[in-house]
Each structure stands twice: as C-alpha cells, then as structure tokens.
Amino acid sequence: MNVRIEVIYRTPKGTEAIFNSEEMCAKQALLLAEDLERTGRMKSITFIDSHENTWSLKELARQMEEIQTEPHNITIYFDGGFDLKTRKAGLGCVVYYEQNGKSFRLRKNALVDELESNNEAEYASLHLAVLELENLDVHHLPVTFSGDSNVVINQLNEEWPSYEESLSRWADRIENKLTRLGIDAEFNLISRKNNQEADRLASQALKEIEILSTSEVSGGAG
Incomplete structure (x- = not known):
C-alpha cells in the first residue's frame, strides 16, 4: 500500500x-x-x-x-497458450504474496476450449489470475501483473489500441473486476525467459495436467 x-x-x-x-x-x-x-x-x-x-x-x-494477516506484497505472473489443431487454450498463473510474516506461491492452470486465438488465451490467463486474487480476498492493495504478451500489457497500459472486439471484452472484464476489488494494478512486460513458470503451467494445461497448489517459499517472486 x-x-x-x-x-x-x-x-x-x-x-x-x-x-x-x-x-x-x-x-x-x-x-x-x-x-x-x-x-x-x-x-x-x-x-x-x-x-x-x-x-x-x-x-x-x-x-x-x-x-499483515492478509495476503499482501503481491506479484503475479501469467501466460496463455493456444493450440491451433485442437482449438484449446492453456492458461497459467503464479501468485506470489506475503501473509503473517511468511512468503507463499500459488500456482493455478486451466484448460479451456471456447477461445479463438493466442491473444485471447493471454487475456484469459490474466483473468484467471484476477479471479485467484478474489478467492484470496485481496482488495484495495497494489498488485503487479507481469506477462510476456505485448498485446495484453500494452493494451492495458493504454499504449496500444484494441481493434478486436473479443480482446476489448476481455480487457473490460478484467478492468471492471480490478475496480470492484479496489486493486491498484501495475502491468509489466517481461521476457519469455522470465515468465517460464507461468508458461510451464499453460503448457501443462494443454496436456490436461491440472495444477492447483499453494506452498511456502523462502523468498518472494524471483
């Protein structure tokens, strides 16, 4: 804060x-x-x-x-993948946060089949991360979202226009949810190399390997 x-x-x-x-x-x-x-x-x-x-x-x-007793100092990594052959999308997100003097990592992925492109998958993975914030009862706090999608990050930072209606709907859905939660969001563009954990989760989802875990870690996001 x-x-x-x-x-x-x-x-x-x-x-x-x-x-x-x-x-x-x-x-x-x-x-x-x-x-x-x-x-x-x-x-x-x-x-x-x-x-x-x-x-x-x-x-x-x-x-x-x-x-101090609630999740805070939150950093999120997200990534989405889209398989043209199966028309399925894999979503992955990693939430790093602190609570009661300890550091935690939440990992979540999902397999969905109603999307049409890789850019939609990227937006959907970010939306998945925002839903996890809501599940953690995070509200009225700053949160950093990091991803390797130029489209998502630049559109949400209002540096690029959005001409696709489907992507605009995703952006509106995410921004409305963040507003309701009172989240002060910062969107950072990172390299794929620095987003490997979220990318791995998205790839596992495409292989129908479901991940949902929370574990204590020795430090925050690296």
Missing part, C-alpha cells in the same frame, strides 16, 4: 504551512510521521492513498496491522 503525506506544520510563534510528500510505501510513511510527531510542531497529518482515500495516523497504523 502506497500513500503520500500531507502535514500542517506550526512554528513556536504560530506560523503554519502545509507540506505534501511524494508517494511512498505506508510503512515508510508511518516511520516519518512518528518522527515528525516527536518535534511537537505538527498540527495535523493526513495520509492519502492512490485512490484518494484519507487516513489518520491511528487509522493507517491499524490498517497496516490488519494487512
């Missing part, structure tokens, strides 16, 4: 000024706020998140305590 700080500062003679910080992680913002409080010259402090919600110091501290 990222926030910016708005502080009303008052000198001993009563002169006041308002200061605004750049956006930073909430944990860092709380440390700075606690340090400012010790000066005794801070009239008020407000934290503002990326959705323009405002938090007091106590509210943000309580929110951060609650977040």
Whole structure:
C-alpha cells in the first residue's frame, strides 16, 4: 500500500504551512510521521492513498496491522497458450504474496476450449489470475501483473489500441473486476525467459495436467 503525506506544520510563534510528500510505501510513511510527531510542531497529518482515500495516523497504523494477516506484497505472473489443431487454450498463473510474516506461491492452470486465438488465451490467463486474487480476498492493495504478451500489457497500459472486439471484452472484464476489488494494478512486460513458470503451467494445461497448489517459499517472486 502506497500513500503520500500531507502535514500542517506550526512554528513556536504560530506560523503554519502545509507540506505534501511524494508517494511512498505506508510503512515508510508511518516511520516519518512518528518522527515528525516527536518535534511537537505538527498540527495535523493526513495520509492519502492512490485512490484518494484519507487516513489518520491511528487509522493507517491499524490498517497496516490488519494487512499483515492478509495476503499482501503481491506479484503475479501469467501466460496463455493456444493450440491451433485442437482449438484449446492453456492458461497459467503464479501468485506470489506475503501473509503473517511468511512468503507463499500459488500456482493455478486451466484448460479451456471456447477461445479463438493466442491473444485471447493471454487475456484469459490474466483473468484467471484476477479471479485467484478474489478467492484470496485481496482488495484495495497494489498488485503487479507481469506477462510476456505485448498485446495484453500494452493494451492495458493504454499504449496500444484494441481493434478486436473479443480482446476489448476481455480487457473490460478484467478492468471492471480490478475496480470492484479496489486493486491498484501495475502491468509489466517481461521476457519469455522470465515468465517460464507461468508458461510451464499453460503448457501443462494443454496436456490436461491440472495444477492447483499453494506452498511456502523462502523468498518472494524471483
């Protein structure tokens, strides 16, 4: 969770000024706020998140305590594959997250047969990942989505137009779901080499090997 700080500062003679910080992680913002409080010259402090919600110091501290018990620091990898001969698509996603001071990895794939292209499979794999976020009860948090599809990443980042109605429908479905969950999404384009885990899951789905597992890992996404 990222926030910016708005502080009303008052000198001993009563002169006041308002200061605004750049956006930073909430944990860092709380440390700075606690340090400012010790000066005794801070009239008020407000934290503002990326959705323009405002938090007091106590509210943000309580929110951060609650977040520790829920999935957070989330990074997702997704990939889709399409077999022209069978007209089937394999979807794969990997969700890395932290909870209760531990790091976890969720792997999920699916085989579907109602798609028409590899680009649709890529979008469907991202949608599969978003559904897993919903299953984990993730909401109102930043999430990084990484994939090797130029089409999906550039269209969702609004750098490329979408001329295909089927792809536009997928994009709308994903964006609507992210909005309902309050997810602050970041879409990153990565190389196929760095997306091997999700690619493997998609390939296994095409071979009708179903994967659904959650395991503790020693570190986050690599």
